[in-house]
Amino acid sequence: MRDKVSPMRLGVDFGTTTTAIAIVDRGNYPIVSFVNNREDTVDFIPSILALDGDHLVYGFDAEDAAREGAPHLRSFKRLLSDPSVTDTSTLRLGNHSISVLDALTGFLTYVARTVRTNSSVASVPASEKLEALVGIPAHAWSAQRFLTLEAFRRAGWDVLAMVNEPSAAGFEYTHRHAGTLNSKRTSILVYDLGGGTFDASIVSATGTLHEVLGSRGLNLVGGDDFDVILANRLAAAAGTDSGLLGDAAWERLIEDARSAKEALSPSSKFITVPVNGEPTTIPVADFYDAATPLVNATVEAMEPLLVPDASGVGQLGGDVAGLYVVGGGSQLPLVARILRARFGRRVHRSPHTAASTAIGLAIGADPEAAYTVREQLSRGVGVFRERDGGSFISFDTLLEPNTELAPGETLTIKRCYRAAHNIGYFRFVEYSSFDEAWVPRGDLQPCGEVIFPFDQSLRRSDVDLESIEVVRTEDGPLIEESYIVDEHGMVTVEITDLDTAYTIRRPLGRK
Ligand SMILES: Nc1ncnc2c1ncn2[C@@H]1O[C@H](COP(=O)(O)OP(=O)(O)OP(=O)(O)O)[C@@H](O)[C@H]1O
Ligand SMILES: [Mg+2]
Known part of the structure; x- marks a missing residue:
């Protein structure tokens, strides 16, 4: 008990x-x-x-x-x-x-x-x-x-x-x-x-x-794809296809193909499955030929x-x-x-x-x-920043892919600088790898956006920040960016004007 x-x-x-x-x-x-x-x-x-x-x-x-x-x-x-x-x-x-x-x-x-x-x-x-x-x-x-x-x-x-x-x-x-x-x-x-x-x-x-x-x-890519490959082979052998069969018959065929697939042993030679009620047989070798590229793709991914x-x-x-x-x-x-x-x-x-x-x-x-x-975070997190009136966009890596996380702890990364513009545009992305120039490539996914008014006079609800031109300024406030990665690998960004404590906090990956 x-x-x-x-x-x-x-x-x-x-x-x-x-x-x-x-x-x-x-x-x-x-x-x-x-x-x-x-x-x-x-x-x-x-x-x-x-x-x-x-x-x-x-x-x-x-x-x-x-x-x-x-x-x-x-x-x-x-x-x-x-x-x-x-x-x-x-x-x-x-x-x-x-x-x-x-x-x-x-x-x-x-x-x-x-x-x-x-x-x-x-x-x-x-x-x-x-x-x-x-x-x-x-x-x-x-x-x-x-x-x-x-x-x-x-x-x-x-x-x-x-x-x-x-x-x-x-x-x-x-x-x-x-x-x-x-x-x-x-x-x-x-x-x-x-x-x-x-x-x-x-x-x-x-x-x-x-x-x-x-x-x-x-x-x-997964086992479900084998079902579709097998169903297509069987349909072809029966002289039909998914379009001709229609949704209901096609789904039935996929379900039957899955059962037949799960019943295969290393010595199986033939697969028989009803296609539209007609028993249809194909050699297992045909199915394996069609499925081999999928297995090879998994080896390539490794x-x-x-x-x-x-x-x-x-x-x-x-x-x-x-x-x-x-x-x-x-x-x-x-x-x-x-x-x-x-x-x-x-x-x-x-x-x-x-x-x-x-x-x-x-x-x-x-x-x-x-x-x-x-x-480890398998994704990296980075930010695109618009510079000089939007004429130039720079990319900064915040967390590299494969950043280590200690069990049960949060990781915080901070950076501090004096703002050089009236507005900061931050476009955050997650990505799986980057090239020699540290530019992200591979899968890339926007995961959040912050428009931060460095200029205090723009911190009013009636100001449409998106319509304001980004210009250089002198003597901007001291800004701290914090990236807090929690124990579950979720990232929250916090941007703070250290002079006035004005802050914007946003979890990444959420609307
Ligand atoms: N005996 C079998 N032979 C071949 N495939 C099988 C067998 N038994 C189950 N499967 C396949 O295994 C797959 C389900 O595997 P599993 O339960 O590991 O996946 P999952 O954890 O739900 O999916 P994922 O890990 O992708 O989120 C299905 O495609 C199913 O058809
Ligand atoms: Mg699984």
Whole structure:
């Protein structure tokens, strides 16, 4: 029996396709199982929402409603990773427009209720807190971090911390394979192919301290894409396509393709799936041919984390104990085949492929395990400033990508200068890398804007700052810019006129 005195601690992996949860239970981290509406016991809650009549339903209920033809949305985590998402973004379901934050809050409320009332740890009284370590993709923009944390809080969870999903899988690996780590092999490369995203991270593991040394990913590649590839192949073999089939038949085909994909074994030769009611068979090799570029894209995305061998081909570095393969999408036999061909025997697959992250999060949530994680911001934050009447825009790096964050602490960066203009235009961006001239490149995402009146006479509500020309001034006020990065990797900017204490404070990544 669980000790009823202490609050329940869990690891929650809100995934694109599935939400998996593991619990801290006296040194064990069992996966929480649930009974779905067909009375099957499963290890996850599907991450799906649907409109049943006029109200939103989630998880197993949404799956049922979707099967009955209700408007529904799978993989809604993908909306969060869209660079243009903000805390005011909405999604459409049928003819309803719903805020993304409300949808996520509703889903996480459903997850909490299901854990309490209909799971392998039921029943948990409402008075007992659910304390969770929550996973977040390593590549999440600030807006995604904010939305995730805020929705968990609103849904009644007590969030202990948000941790990079691959770091969590790293906990699971070291907990299980501590023996493979030694003074020479000090890190692991986590390969996480989920339903909707791919992430790879080098996690250094010394004792119980885990540190993410580098992380790469593809926000829009995952196991769900294999379903679409397979469905297209099957449709072509049946002489049709998605357009000809229409929405309902196409969705049915994708669902059947997913089941067929999940049933493949390394020795499977043919796949048979009904297309529009007609059994259609294709060789597995055809499907694998079409899916190979996708797996190769994941290997390519890892390239910056590899070390070139004599012929320039990226290999696991000498300090890497193994390539740890996690995520449900990596159960496709083709994935291990391609990875083994490239990296040989240092490829290890998690025994709980789809729940590795959740188990790792539970390990991280266990004070007894004493695992700590040192996180890095995988995104950099910088600012474009307009200079000299807007004729010149300069870029300053504020936080470089891979800036280190100490566990549970905030990091503050300050800069102080005398203003040389009447107005300061600050356009903040997040970015994943920069070139030799320190100009950001790769993904770049505006994440906030501040127009600061350095000139005191402009600090009135009736002044439209945007319409005022930027001009040089003498003897401007002393300005301090502070960039405060909290323990969840969210950045707040604070610009203050130190002479008068006039200040503007803005969290980045939010409207
Ligand atoms: N036996 C299997 N063979 C192949 N693929 C599988 C198998 N079981 C599950 N999958 C696939 O795994 C994917 C879901 O993986 P997982 O639960 O790790 O993703 P997620 O955590 O929801 O997504 P993400 O990490 O991208 O947010 C789905 O595409 C599913 O079809
Ligand atoms: Mg996942």
